Amino acid sequence: METILYLAHTDDDGALPRAAREALTGAMTLRSQMADAAFVAGFIGGDVTAAIEAASGCGASAFYAVAGPDFAASRYASDAAALEAICRASGATIVVAPATSRFNRVIPGVAQRLGGRIDTHVGGFSVAGAELRVQRGFYRQRMVGTLTRAARPWFLTVDGGIFAKFESAPAPVTVQAVPVTLDAKHTRTRVVGFKAPQSSAQTIRPDASLLFVAGVGWTKKQADSQVHLDEAAKVILGFLDKSGASLGSSKSLVDQSTEGQNVFSFMSHLNQVGQTGATPRHPKGLSACCHGEEPHVVGWRFVGERRAINLDPNCGWAQGKADVLYIADAFELVRKVGELL
Ligand SMILES: Cc1cc2nc3c(=O)[nH]c(=O)nc-3n(C[C@H](O)[C@H](O)[C@H](O)COP(=O)(O)OP(=O)(O)OC[C@H]3O[C@@H](n4cnc5c(N)ncnc54)[C@H](O)[C@@H]3O)c2cc1C
Numbered sequence: 362m363e364t365i366l367y368l369a370h371t372d373d374d375g376a377l378p379r380a381a382r383e384a385l386t387g388a389m390t391l392r393s394q395m396a397d398a399a400f401v402a403g404f405i406g407g408d409v410t411a412a413i414e415a416a417s418g419c420g421a422s423a424f425y426a427v428a429g430p431d432f433a434a435s436r437y438a439s440d441a442a443a444l445e446a447i448c449r450a451s452g453a454t455i456v457v458a459p460a461t462s463r464f465n466r467v468i469p470g471v472a473q474r475l476g477g478r479i480d481t482h483v484g485g486f487s488v489a490g491a492e493l494r495v496q497r498g499f500y501r502q503r504m505v506g507t508l509t510r511a512a513r514p515w516f517l518t519v520d521g522g523i524f525a526k527f528e529s530a531p532a533p534v535t536v537q538a539v540p541v542t543l544d545a546k547h548t549r550t551r552v553v554g555f556k557a558p559q560s561s562a563q564t565i566r567p568d569a570s571l572l573f574v575a576g577v578g579w580t581k582k583q584a585d586s587q588v589h590l591d592e593a594a595k596v597i598l599g600f601l602d603k604s605g606a607s608l609g610s611s612k613s614l615v616d617q618s619t620e621g622q623n624v625f626s627f628m629s630h631l632n633q634v635g636q637t638g639a640t641p642r643h644p645k646g647l648s649a650c651c652h653g654e655e656p657h658v659v660g661w662r663f664v665g666e667r668r669a670i671n672l673d674p675n676c677g678w679a680q681g682k683a684d685v686l687y688i689a690d691a692f693e694l695v696r697k698v699g700e701l702l
Pocket residue numbers: 575576577578579581583610611612613614633634635636637638639649650651652653654656657660670671672673676689690691692
Protein backbone atom coordinates (compact mmCIF):
# COMPACT_ATOMS: atom_id res chain seq x y z
CA MET A 362 0.00 0.00 0.00
CA GLU A 363 1.27 3.46 -0.88
CA THR A 364 1.65 6.22 1.72
CA ILE A 365 1.30 9.67 0.19
CA LEU A 366 3.15 12.32 2.19
CA TYR A 367 2.41 15.97 1.49
CA LEU A 368 5.28 18.23 2.54
CA ALA A 369 5.20 21.99 3.16
CA HIS A 370 7.30 24.72 4.71
CA THR A 371 5.99 27.95 6.18
CA ASP A 372 6.37 31.45 4.80
CA ASP A 373 8.44 33.95 6.79
CA ASP A 374 5.30 34.95 8.69
CA GLY A 375 4.39 31.34 9.51
CA ALA A 376 1.59 31.11 6.93
CA LEU A 377 1.18 28.31 4.40
CA PRO A 378 2.54 29.72 1.11
CA ARG A 379 0.31 29.83 -1.93
CA ALA A 380 2.49 27.29 -3.78
CA ALA A 381 2.09 24.90 -0.84
CA ARG A 382 -1.69 25.35 -0.85
CA GLU A 383 -1.74 24.54 -4.57
CA ALA A 384 0.47 21.48 -4.08
CA LEU A 385 -1.89 20.36 -1.32
CA THR A 386 -4.78 20.37 -3.80
CA GLY A 387 -2.51 18.33 -6.09
CA ALA A 388 -1.76 15.82 -3.33
CA MET A 389 -5.47 15.54 -2.52
CA THR A 390 -6.24 15.01 -6.22
CA LEU A 391 -3.74 12.18 -6.26
CA ARG A 392 -5.14 10.77 -3.03
CA SER A 393 -8.66 10.74 -4.48
CA GLN A 394 -7.44 8.51 -7.29
CA MET A 395 -5.63 6.05 -5.00
CA ALA A 396 -8.38 4.72 -2.79
CA ASP A 397 -6.08 2.34 -0.86
CA ALA A 398 -3.32 4.84 -0.14
CA ALA A 399 -2.68 6.40 3.25
CA PHE A 400 -2.47 10.19 3.18
CA VAL A 401 -0.31 12.10 5.69
CA ALA A 402 1.19 15.59 5.89
CA GLY A 403 4.47 17.05 7.15
CA PHE A 404 5.50 20.64 7.93
CA ILE A 405 8.73 22.47 8.69
CA GLY A 406 9.22 26.04 9.87
CA GLY A 407 9.88 28.31 12.84
CA ASP A 408 6.30 28.03 14.05
CA VAL A 409 4.10 25.72 12.00
CA THR A 410 0.84 26.26 13.90
CA ALA A 411 -0.82 28.57 11.35
CA ALA A 412 0.33 26.49 8.38
CA ILE A 413 -1.04 23.28 9.89
CA GLU A 414 -4.29 25.01 10.73
CA ALA A 415 -4.60 26.17 7.11
CA ALA A 416 -4.08 22.61 5.87
CA SER A 417 -5.95 20.82 8.66
CA GLY A 418 -9.08 20.25 6.56
CA CYS A 419 -7.23 18.26 3.90
CA GLY A 420 -8.17 14.86 5.28
CA ALA A 421 -4.66 13.66 6.14
CA SER A 422 -4.66 10.91 8.77
CA ALA A 423 -1.49 12.18 10.46
CA PHE A 424 0.33 15.52 10.72
CA TYR A 425 4.07 15.54 11.34
CA ALA A 426 6.03 18.66 12.24
CA VAL A 427 9.60 19.81 12.75
CA ALA A 428 9.51 23.32 14.19
CA GLY A 429 11.75 25.79 15.98
CA PRO A 430 14.04 28.75 15.31
CA ASP A 431 16.59 26.47 13.61
CA PHE A 432 14.00 25.61 10.96
CA ALA A 433 12.59 29.09 10.36
CA ALA A 434 14.87 30.05 7.48
CA SER A 435 15.75 28.07 4.39
CA ARG A 436 19.04 26.26 5.04
CA TYR A 437 20.05 23.09 3.24
CA ALA A 438 21.52 21.14 6.16
CA SER A 439 18.74 21.69 8.69
CA ASP A 440 15.96 21.45 6.08
CA ALA A 441 17.36 18.17 4.75
CA ALA A 442 17.61 16.72 8.27
CA ALA A 443 14.04 17.78 9.07
CA LEU A 444 12.50 16.49 5.86
CA GLU A 445 14.42 13.22 6.05
CA ALA A 446 13.14 12.69 9.60
CA ILE A 447 9.52 13.35 8.55
CA CYS A 448 9.81 11.01 5.56
CA ARG A 449 11.22 8.24 7.75
CA ALA A 450 8.65 8.77 10.53
CA SER A 451 5.76 8.64 8.07
CA GLY A 452 7.02 5.70 6.02
CA ALA A 453 6.21 7.69 2.87
CA THR A 454 6.39 5.99 -0.50
CA ILE A 455 5.13 8.96 -2.55
CA VAL A 456 6.06 12.49 -1.50
CA VAL A 457 4.29 15.53 -2.99
CA ALA A 458 5.81 18.95 -2.36
CA PRO A 459 5.55 22.45 -3.83
CA ALA A 460 8.34 23.52 -6.19
CA THR A 461 9.36 26.51 -4.09
CA SER A 462 12.96 27.71 -4.15
CA ARG A 463 13.40 26.36 -0.61
CA PHE A 464 12.20 22.87 -1.51
CA ASN A 465 13.79 22.82 -4.97
CA ARG A 466 17.14 23.21 -3.23
CA VAL A 467 16.72 20.52 -0.62
CA ILE A 468 14.29 17.82 -1.76
CA PRO A 469 16.63 16.23 -4.34
CA GLY A 470 19.13 15.69 -1.49
CA VAL A 471 16.46 14.14 0.72
CA ALA A 472 15.52 11.75 -2.09
CA GLN A 473 19.17 10.76 -2.34
CA ARG A 474 19.45 10.12 1.42
CA LEU A 475 16.42 7.86 1.33
CA GLY A 476 17.55 6.01 -1.78
CA GLY A 477 14.49 7.34 -3.59
CA ARG A 478 13.87 9.05 -6.93
CA ILE A 479 12.63 12.52 -7.75
CA ASP A 480 10.72 14.13 -10.61
CA THR A 481 10.35 17.88 -10.81
CA HIS A 482 7.96 20.14 -12.78
CA VAL A 483 5.09 17.74 -12.13
CA GLY A 484 1.89 19.07 -13.68
CA GLY A 485 -0.63 16.28 -13.17
CA PHE A 486 -1.35 12.81 -11.84
CA SER A 487 -3.29 9.86 -13.16
CA VAL A 488 -3.73 6.37 -11.79
CA ALA A 489 -4.19 3.39 -14.12
CA GLY A 490 -5.03 0.27 -12.13
CA ALA A 491 -2.60 0.57 -9.23
CA GLU A 492 0.03 2.36 -11.30
CA LEU A 493 0.69 6.02 -10.62
CA ARG A 494 1.59 8.10 -13.66
CA VAL A 495 2.71 11.70 -13.53
CA GLN A 496 2.83 14.34 -16.22
CA ARG A 497 5.78 16.66 -16.32
CA GLY A 498 7.18 19.25 -18.69
CA PHE A 499 10.40 18.75 -20.59
CA TYR A 500 12.57 21.07 -22.66
CA ARG A 501 11.57 24.23 -20.83
CA GLN A 502 7.99 23.00 -20.55
CA ARG A 503 7.54 22.76 -24.31
CA MET A 504 6.69 19.05 -24.22
CA VAL A 505 4.61 17.09 -21.74
CA GLY A 506 5.63 13.53 -20.89
CA THR A 507 3.79 10.89 -18.88
CA LEU A 508 5.91 8.58 -16.79
CA THR A 509 5.83 6.07 -13.99
CA ARG A 510 8.45 4.61 -11.67
CA ALA A 511 8.73 1.49 -9.56
CA ALA A 512 11.33 3.01 -7.20
CA ARG A 513 10.17 4.29 -3.83
CA PRO A 514 10.11 6.72 -2.17
CA TRP A 515 9.16 8.77 -5.21
CA PHE A 516 9.42 12.52 -4.69
CA LEU A 517 7.29 14.78 -6.87
CA THR A 518 7.64 18.56 -6.82
CA VAL A 519 4.58 20.33 -8.21
CA ASP A 520 4.86 23.54 -10.21
CA GLY A 521 2.80 26.56 -9.17
CA GLY A 522 -0.28 27.67 -11.09
CA ILE A 523 -1.53 24.18 -11.91
CA PHE A 524 -3.84 23.28 -9.07
CA ALA A 525 -6.33 25.56 -7.32
CA LYS A 526 -5.28 26.99 -3.97
CA PHE A 527 -6.48 24.83 -1.07
CA GLU A 528 -8.93 26.72 1.16
CA SER A 529 -10.89 25.07 3.92
CA ALA A 530 -12.20 25.68 7.40
CA PRO A 531 -9.76 24.47 10.09
CA ALA A 532 -10.35 21.01 11.52
CA PRO A 533 -9.03 19.66 14.83
CA VAL A 534 -5.87 17.60 14.27
CA THR A 535 -3.20 16.01 16.42
CA VAL A 536 0.33 16.99 15.45
CA GLN A 537 3.25 14.62 15.97
CA ALA A 538 6.48 16.51 16.66
CA VAL A 539 9.34 14.68 14.95
CA PRO A 540 12.62 14.98 16.87
CA VAL A 541 15.64 16.22 14.89
CA THR A 542 19.02 16.74 16.52
CA LEU A 543 21.20 19.35 14.87
CA ASP A 544 24.92 19.59 15.46
CA ALA A 545 27.48 22.23 14.48
CA LYS A 546 27.63 21.10 10.86
CA HIS A 547 23.90 21.65 10.43
CA THR A 548 23.97 25.17 11.84
CA ARG A 549 27.26 26.59 10.59
CA THR A 550 25.40 28.40 7.79
CA ARG A 551 23.40 31.33 9.07
CA VAL A 552 21.01 33.57 7.16
CA VAL A 553 22.07 37.14 7.90
CA GLY A 554 19.86 38.99 5.44
CA PHE A 555 18.64 39.28 1.87
CA LYS A 556 20.27 40.97 -1.06
CA ALA A 557 17.87 41.63 -3.90
CA PRO A 558 18.71 42.92 -7.37
CA GLN A 559 18.61 46.68 -7.63
CA SER A 560 15.04 47.63 -8.23
CA SER A 561 13.03 50.64 -7.21
CA ALA A 562 9.79 48.66 -7.19
CA GLN A 563 8.71 45.06 -6.69
CA THR A 564 7.65 44.38 -10.25
CA ILE A 565 7.44 40.58 -10.30
CA ARG A 566 4.04 39.56 -8.96
CA PRO A 567 3.36 35.86 -9.56
CA ASP A 568 -0.22 36.20 -8.28
CA ALA A 569 -1.17 39.02 -10.67
CA SER A 570 -3.97 38.33 -13.13
CA LEU A 571 -2.05 40.19 -15.86
CA LEU A 572 1.50 39.82 -17.16
CA PHE A 573 2.71 43.01 -18.84
CA VAL A 574 5.75 42.43 -21.03
CA ALA A 575 7.88 45.33 -22.18
CA GLY A 576 10.23 45.13 -25.16
CA VAL A 577 13.05 47.12 -26.64
CA GLY A 578 10.64 49.38 -28.53
CA TRP A 579 10.28 51.46 -25.35
CA THR A 580 13.93 52.49 -25.73
CA LYS A 581 13.92 53.06 -29.51
CA LYS A 582 13.75 56.35 -31.36
CA GLN A 583 10.16 57.29 -31.80
CA ALA A 584 8.35 59.26 -34.52
CA ASP A 585 10.15 62.47 -33.48
CA SER A 586 13.55 60.70 -33.92
CA GLN A 587 14.17 60.93 -30.16
CA VAL A 588 14.28 58.30 -27.44
CA HIS A 589 11.95 58.88 -24.49
CA LEU A 590 13.29 56.77 -21.67
CA ASP A 591 11.99 58.81 -18.77
CA GLU A 592 8.55 58.93 -20.29
CA ALA A 593 8.65 55.20 -21.05
CA ALA A 594 9.55 54.45 -17.42
CA LYS A 595 6.76 56.70 -16.21
CA VAL A 596 4.16 55.11 -18.50
CA ILE A 597 5.23 51.54 -17.64
CA LEU A 598 5.38 52.13 -13.88
CA GLY A 599 2.12 54.11 -13.94
CA PHE A 600 0.39 51.24 -15.69
CA LEU A 601 1.86 48.64 -13.30
CA ASP A 602 0.80 50.70 -10.35
CA LYS A 603 -2.78 51.07 -11.57
CA SER A 604 -3.26 47.57 -12.97
CA GLY A 605 -1.32 45.55 -10.37
CA ALA A 606 0.23 43.65 -13.29
CA SER A 607 3.45 41.68 -13.07
CA LEU A 608 6.25 43.04 -15.24
CA GLY A 609 7.98 40.82 -17.79
CA SER A 610 10.63 41.86 -20.26
CA SER A 611 12.16 40.69 -23.50
CA LYS A 612 15.75 39.47 -23.26
CA SER A 613 16.99 42.30 -25.44
CA LEU A 614 15.60 44.92 -23.09
CA VAL A 615 17.15 43.53 -19.92
CA ASP A 616 20.42 42.82 -21.73
CA GLN A 617 20.57 46.51 -22.60
CA SER A 618 20.13 47.37 -18.98
CA THR A 619 23.06 45.27 -17.82
CA GLU A 620 25.30 46.65 -20.53
CA GLY A 621 24.95 50.05 -18.98
CA GLN A 622 22.73 51.61 -21.63
CA ASN A 623 19.14 52.73 -21.36
CA VAL A 624 18.66 51.42 -17.85
CA PHE A 625 15.19 50.94 -16.47
CA SER A 626 16.07 50.77 -12.80
CA PHE A 627 12.97 48.73 -11.96
CA MET A 628 13.94 45.90 -14.28
CA SER A 629 16.47 43.09 -14.01
CA HIS A 630 17.10 39.74 -15.67
CA LEU A 631 14.59 38.27 -13.25
CA ASN A 632 11.89 39.95 -15.34
CA GLN A 633 12.94 38.18 -18.54
CA VAL A 634 10.42 35.82 -20.07
CA GLY A 635 11.19 33.35 -22.81
CA GLN A 636 13.35 30.46 -23.86
CA THR A 637 16.18 31.60 -21.62
CA GLY A 638 13.92 33.37 -19.16
CA ALA A 639 10.86 32.52 -17.11
CA THR A 640 7.61 30.88 -18.19
CA PRO A 641 5.21 32.50 -15.70
CA ARG A 642 1.57 31.56 -15.36
CA HIS A 643 -0.99 34.36 -15.54
CA PRO A 644 -4.59 34.38 -16.80
CA LYS A 645 -3.85 37.27 -19.20
CA GLY A 646 -0.86 38.84 -20.90
CA LEU A 647 -0.23 42.16 -22.63
CA SER A 648 2.96 42.76 -24.55
CA ALA A 649 4.02 46.23 -25.64
CA CYS A 650 6.91 47.23 -27.91
CA CYS A 651 8.08 43.64 -28.29
CA HIS A 652 8.70 41.92 -31.56
CA GLY A 653 7.45 38.70 -30.01
CA GLU A 654 9.60 36.10 -31.68
CA GLU A 655 9.44 32.40 -30.93
CA PRO A 656 11.63 32.49 -27.77
CA HIS A 657 9.39 35.14 -26.40
CA VAL A 658 6.32 33.09 -27.22
CA VAL A 659 7.84 30.21 -25.23
CA GLY A 660 7.75 32.53 -22.23
CA TRP A 661 4.05 32.96 -22.81
CA ARG A 662 3.16 29.27 -22.96
CA PHE A 663 1.13 29.39 -19.76
CA VAL A 664 -0.50 32.75 -20.29
CA GLY A 665 -4.21 32.32 -20.97
CA GLU A 666 -5.29 35.25 -23.12
CA ARG A 667 -2.57 37.08 -25.08
CA ARG A 668 -2.69 40.61 -26.39
CA ALA A 669 0.03 42.78 -27.86
CA ILE A 670 0.60 46.39 -28.88
CA ASN A 671 2.96 47.10 -31.74
CA LEU A 672 3.41 49.80 -34.37
CA ASP A 673 4.29 47.16 -36.92
CA PRO A 674 1.34 45.23 -38.38
CA ASN A 675 3.80 42.52 -39.47
CA CYS A 676 5.44 42.05 -36.06
CA GLY A 677 5.90 38.58 -34.61
CA TRP A 678 2.61 38.78 -32.74
CA ALA A 679 0.76 39.22 -36.03
CA GLN A 680 1.80 35.70 -37.03
CA GLY A 681 -1.01 34.09 -35.04
CA LYS A 682 0.70 34.30 -31.66
CA ALA A 683 -1.57 36.86 -30.04
CA ASP A 684 -5.32 36.62 -29.60
CA VAL A 685 -5.61 40.36 -30.13
CA LEU A 686 -3.01 42.66 -31.68
CA TYR A 687 -3.42 46.41 -31.36
CA ILE A 688 -1.57 48.28 -34.11
CA ALA A 689 -0.85 51.37 -32.08
CA ASP A 690 1.75 53.51 -30.39
CA ALA A 691 2.30 51.87 -27.01
CA PHE A 692 3.29 55.16 -25.39
CA GLU A 693 -0.08 56.66 -26.23
CA LEU A 694 -2.13 53.54 -25.65
CA VAL A 695 -0.64 52.43 -22.35
CA ARG A 696 -0.70 55.99 -21.02
CA LYS A 697 -4.37 56.25 -21.96
CA VAL A 698 -5.22 52.92 -20.33
CA GLY A 699 -3.36 54.04 -17.21
CA GLU A 700 -5.43 57.22 -17.14
CA LEU A 701 -8.67 55.29 -17.57
CA LEU A 702 -7.71 52.92 -14.76
C1 LIG B 1 19.35 31.32 -27.81
C2 LIG B 1 18.44 32.52 -27.69
C3 LIG B 1 17.63 32.64 -26.60
C4 LIG B 1 16.80 33.74 -26.47
N1 LIG B 1 16.00 33.82 -25.38
C5 LIG B 1 15.13 34.84 -25.28
C6 LIG B 1 14.23 34.94 -24.19
O1 LIG B 1 14.24 34.11 -23.28
N2 LIG B 1 13.37 35.97 -24.15
C7 LIG B 1 13.35 36.93 -25.13
O2 LIG B 1 12.52 37.87 -25.04
N3 LIG B 1 14.20 36.88 -26.15
C8 LIG B 1 15.09 35.87 -26.25
N4 LIG B 1 15.95 35.84 -27.30
C9 LIG B 1 16.04 37.03 -28.16
C10 LIG B 1 14.89 37.10 -29.15
O3 LIG B 1 15.22 36.29 -30.26
C11 LIG B 1 14.67 38.54 -29.64
O4 LIG B 1 15.89 39.07 -30.11
C12 LIG B 1 14.15 39.47 -28.56
O5 LIG B 1 13.05 38.88 -27.89
C13 LIG B 1 13.73 40.77 -29.19
O6 LIG B 1 13.38 41.69 -28.21
P1 LIG B 1 12.26 42.78 -28.43
O7 LIG B 1 11.06 42.14 -29.02
O8 LIG B 1 12.12 43.53 -27.15
O9 LIG B 1 12.96 43.84 -29.44
P2 LIG B 1 12.78 44.14 -31.00
O10 LIG B 1 12.85 42.88 -31.80
O11 LIG B 1 13.74 45.22 -31.29
O12 LIG B 1 11.29 44.66 -31.12
C14 LIG B 1 10.90 45.97 -30.70
C15 LIG B 1 9.48 46.19 -31.20
O13 LIG B 1 8.98 47.40 -30.64
C16 LIG B 1 8.09 47.95 -31.59
N5 LIG B 1 7.89 49.38 -31.26
C17 LIG B 1 8.80 50.39 -31.27
N6 LIG B 1 8.23 51.54 -30.84
C18 LIG B 1 6.94 51.26 -30.55
C19 LIG B 1 5.84 52.02 -30.08
N7 LIG B 1 5.93 53.34 -29.82
N8 LIG B 1 4.66 51.40 -29.89
C20 LIG B 1 4.50 50.07 -30.16
N9 LIG B 1 5.52 49.29 -30.62
C21 LIG B 1 6.73 49.88 -30.82
C22 LIG B 1 8.76 47.70 -32.92
O14 LIG B 1 7.81 47.73 -33.98
C23 LIG B 1 9.36 46.31 -32.72
O15 LIG B 1 8.48 45.32 -33.21
C24 LIG B 1 16.80 34.76 -27.46
C25 LIG B 1 17.63 34.62 -28.56
C26 LIG B 1 18.45 33.53 -28.69
C27 LIG B 1 19.32 33.43 -29.89
